[in-house]
Amino acid sequence: MFLYKYFFALFLLGMSSCTYSEHSEKVPLKTNIIHDTLRFGYDEKITGLKNLLTNEFIFKGHSSFIIAGNLIETEINNIIYNTIQKAEECFYNDYFEKKPDELITIFLFKDDITYTYWAEKLFGDSDLSPYGYYKPSDKAMLMNISTGGGTLIHELTHAFVRYDFPDIPSWLNEGLGSLYERCSLSGGNITGYVNWRLPGLQKAINNKTYTSLTKLVNTTDDEFYGDNSGFNYAQARYLCYYLQENGLLKKFYKTFRDRYEEDKTGKKFLEEILKSDLKSFDSEFKKFVLSLELID
Numbered sequence: 566m567f568l569y570k571y572f573f574a575l576f577l578l579g580m581s582s583c584t585y586s587e588h589s590e591k592v593p594l595k596t597n598i599i600h601d602t603l604r605f606g607y608d609e610k611i612t613g614l615k616n617l618l619t620n621e622f623i624f625k626g627h628s629s630f631i632i633a634g635n636l637i638e639t640e641i642n643n644i645i646y647n648t649i650q651k652a653e654e655c656f657y658n659d660y661f662e663k664k665p666d667e668l669i670t671i672f673l674f675k676d677d678i679t680y681t682y683w684a685e686k687l688f689g690d691s692d693l694s695p696y697g698y699y700k701p702s703d704k705a706m707l708m709n710i711s712t713g714g715g716t717l718i719h720e721l722t723h724a725f726v727r728y729d730f731p732d733i734p735s736w737l738n739e740g741l742g743s744l745y746e747r748c749s750l751s752g753g754n755i756t757g758y759v760n761w762r763l764p765g766l767q768k769a770i771n772n773k774t775y776t777s778l779t780k781l782v783n784t785t786d787d788e789f790y791g792d793n794s795g796f797n798y799a800q801a802r803y804l805c806y807y808l809q810e811n812g813l814l815k816k817f818y819k820t821f822r823d824r825y826e827e828d829k830t831g832k833k834f835l836e837e838i839l840k841s842d843l844k845s846f847d848s849e850f851k852k853f854v855l856s857l858e859l860i861d
Contacts, residue, residue, distance in 0.1 A: 605668050607631060614670070617687065628653060629665035634673030636710070644673060648714050648750070652721050655755035660815050661729040669724055670705045671717075680709040699723050715746040718755075730822040735789040736781050737821070737831060740801030744809065757806055763859045766799035770851050778804065778850060779843045782830045803854050813838050 607626030614624060614633050625632040627645050634641045649671070657664065672687075674680035677695065684690040684707050688700065697708035699720040706720045722742040726733055744757035769775040774796075781800050789797050808814035820834045827833060832843060839846050 605629070607668075610668055610670070618683075629667070629669055631668055631670045632673060633670060634675070634710070635679055636673060636675045641673060644710065644714070644717070648717055649721065651750040652718055652745075652755065653725070654753055655750050656722075656725050658753040660755075660818070661725050663729045665724065665728045667704060672705065672707045673710045674708060676711050677709055680707065683707070701727055715748075718745045718748060718750075719743065730818075730825075732825055732829070733822070734782070734784075734829065734831065735786050736784055736797065736801045737805075737818075739789070739798055740805040741818075743798050743802035744805045757802075757809060759806070759857050759859055760802075761859070762799040762802050763854070763857055765795060766803055766854055767857075769796055769799075770855060775851065776800075777844065777847055778835075779832065779847075782832045782835070782843070803857075804850065807850060807853055808838070 605626070610631050611624045611626065614622075614631065618633060619635075621635045622633050623636070623638050623641055625641060625645060627649060630649060632641060632645060632649070634644075636644075672683065674683060680697075681691075681693060684693055688703065688705070688707075690698075690700075690707075694716075695709060696712045697706065697710075697716040697720060699706045701723070706717070706724065708717050708720070710717070719742040722745050723738060726738055726741065743760075743762060745755060747758045747760035749756050749758070766775075776793075776796070778800070781797060781804070784797065805814060808817055817831075817834060817838045820838065821831045824834065836842055836846075841849075
């Protein structure tokens with residue numbers, strides 16, 4: 566996937582957030598995740614990063630990640646424990662199966678100034694989302710973490726899915742990432758909540774510019790990220806939200822992943838899970854979307 570595909574996904578994510586269990590206060594970093602990453606060369610990678618970055622950065626190795634941040638150490642530890650680790654626990658609790666088999670670097674920048682400076686210096690990137698982005702070709706995430714944790718969860722979703730379901734179509738990849746822009750991480754489960762993408766989707770339904778779910782699942786990458794991308798993100802997100810709310814999301818994801826060669830759009834598996842053809846289901850889906858309310 567190319568970098569441009571991820572920019573719109575992050576637009577306006579200042580409204581994104583994730584909440585945690587009541588145990589998300591500052592605590593010593595520990596994990597019950599079974600790691601298979603001991604073969605990773607944390608020290609070698611960190612040494613290379615130290616040669617690129619300044620002394621204000623702190624470096625941590627955790628699971629499949631190297632975290633490099635110019636925040637204070639307690640803040641970095643809290644992000645690792647309360648966001649990165651909890652998200653990983655949730656995603657690999659009866660959901661995803663295959664973990665990254667290579668190191669991914671997460672750059673946590675304390676403000677917009679250092680974020681934009683280092684994105685340009687390290688990768689030559691200047692046309693940036695204000696919040697953060699994922700560069701799969703460079704195995705790196707760059708986060709303006711001052712804007713909140715929703716962007717990080719969105720991009721972690723993409724990073725994990727890249728290894729678990731490498732052929733995932735854009736509509737589901739972005740549907741899942743967008744679903745978890747606003748979420749909770751608690752009890753080993755990740756749960757998405759209604760977010761800022763809802764009004765645009767409701768408007769499309771009300772003004773008759775809404776297009777079908779069948780069209781959504783048949784979009785190519787270029788079509789999904791094209792002129793109608795805002796609608797596509799919202800429709801994909803709330804389709805995933807509907808499946809989540811009806812206890813079907815994990816089943817659909819795993820069925821699609823495991824039987825991908827039978828139908829590369831996912832339409833067949835949606836209809837199996839929903840027990841309805843998509844054309845008929847569109848009416849129910851629109852009613853569901855219109856029943857939702859965005860609460861700040």
